Amino acid sequence: MDPVKVIEIKKSIFEDNEVDADNLRKELKAKGVFLLNLMSSPGSGKTTTLIQTIRLLKEKLRIAVMEADIDSNVDAVKIKEATGIPSIQLHTGGMCHLDAEMTRQGLDNVDLEGLDLVILENVGNLVCPAEFDTGSCKNAMILSVPEGHDKPLKYPLMFSICDVVVINKMDVLPYFDFDLDKCKEYVHMRNPKAQVIPICAKSGEGVENFAGWLLQEVKNWKNQ
Amino acid sequence: MHELGIVFYIIRDVKKVAEENHVPLVKTVVMNIGEVSTVVPEYLTDCWRWAADKEEVLKGCELRCNILKAVTTCNACGAEYATVEHGKICPLCGSEDTVLKCGNEVEIKEIEV
Numbered sequence: 001m002d003p004v005k006v007i008e009i010k011k012s013i014f015e016d017n018e019v020d021a022d023n024l025r026k027e028l029k030a031k032g033v034f035l036l037n038l039m040s041s042p043g044s045g046k047t048t049t050l051i052q053t054i055r056l057l058k059e060k061l062r063i064a065v066m067e068a069d070i071d072s073n074v075d076a077v078k079i080k081e082a083t084g085i086p087s088i089q090l091h092t093g094g095m096c097h098l099d100a101e102m103t104r105q106g107l108d109n110v111d112l113e114g115l116d117l118v119i120l121e122n123v124g125n126l127v128c129p130a131e132f133d134t135g136s137c138k139n140a141m142i143l144s145v146p147e148g149h150d151k152p153l154k155y156p157l158m159f160s161i162c163d164v165v166v167i168n169k170m171d172v173l174p175y176f177d178f179d180l181d182k183c184k185e186y187v188h189m190r191n192p193k194a195q196v197i198p199i200c201a202k203s204g205e206g207v208e209n210f211a212g213w214l215l216q217e218v219k220n221w222k223n224q
Numbered sequence: 225m226h227e228l229g230i231v232f233y234i235i236r237d238v239k240k241v242a243e244e245n246h247v248p249l250v251k252t253v254v255m256n257i258g259e260v261s262t263v264v265p266e267y268l269t270d271c272w273r274w275a276a277d278k279e280e281v282l283k284g285c286e287l288r289c290n291i292l293k294a295v296t297t298c299n300a301c302g303a304e305y306a307t308v309e310h311g312k313i314c315p316l317c318g319s320e321d322t323v324l325k326c327g328n329e330v331e332i333k334e335i336e337v
Contacts, residue, residue: 004251009241009332013233095229127262128226156312157262189320 017132020100024135034117034218037136039158042124044144045168047075048201050119054083056211061116061218066090066106068098068123075121097128100135117218130158137221144169145176149183152190159190166210167198227267230330231275235282237332242281252286252336258329259294259308294327
């Protein structure tokens with residue numbers, strides 16, 4: 001039998017991705033483009049929230065959207081039809097998240113010239129997207145009322161990496177045991193700096209607060 | 225649920241090391257997996273078998289997981305305790321101001337060729 005030779009590696013599998021992500025952020029900074037990574041579980045209302053947010057911002061910012069899903073292009077089509085802004089669909093090929101390399105490949109298909117803001121709608125999932133830095137400038141997530149106020153305790157990493165937590169579907173609050181104060185408390189236990197913004201994407205109520213946060217962040221990014 | 229994605233990262237990194245060292249066949253890949261890394265070792269090895277056999281340099285290659293204990297440090301009293309057993313609340317002083325010291329590793333320790 002051949003003697004076995006051991007090659008020591010001792011390297012985190014996330015290491016390359018973190019380098020890729022930092023490089024991507026530098027490139028975006030040089031181009032003056034702000035990348036928002038929007039995450040949530042499936043069905044929390046990411047696409048509807050985006051449509052309402054884009055309606056409020058599209059006269060102020062030049063925006064494009066990248067939709068990431070395992071399959072289908074329903075979200076990209078919906079965004080384009082509802083808002084008229086450029087929207088592309090990325091397929092992750094079975095992967096449950098996007099990493100910085102996949103994000104870069106997506107951005108290669110977007111004409112960044114003259115853009116202020118690219119919104120990446122990540123795969124609906126509260127676990128994996130939190131572990132992979134996409135190279136975004138800020139992270140936002142949406143938690144919807146039917147999911148329950150205890151989610152920050154169950155998915156701590158997701159809540160700890162987000163700059164803003166949007167609470168969606170506030171209109172159905174009377175029908176669920178969702179405690180907004182408890183939810184805020186749990187979010188801040190995991191991430192004292194996170195902003196919590198309650199909205200109803202369907203009616204548009206409160207979306208101006210999220211849009212206002214985003215507009216300010218884009219301005220800060222350009223002026224930094 | 226994300227083990228297959230992680231397997232693709234491992235394959236990419238191991239193939240790179242194999243190429244650099246002119247290794248035709250890797251026999252074993254040894255991983256360090258933290259107890260609270262959110263990676264399930266059984267799923268990881270299942271996904272590994274499926275994906276690794278598709279690669280010439282990894283055909284039949286075994287994936288072994290070393291499980292590393294998770295330890296949390298309490299910022300209030302300075303104690304260190306087992307994370308899996310006690311979670312985020314310090315069992316000594318009851319503080320919630322605690323931080324994970326180790327246990328979320330997902331790293332390739334070494335390969336046998």
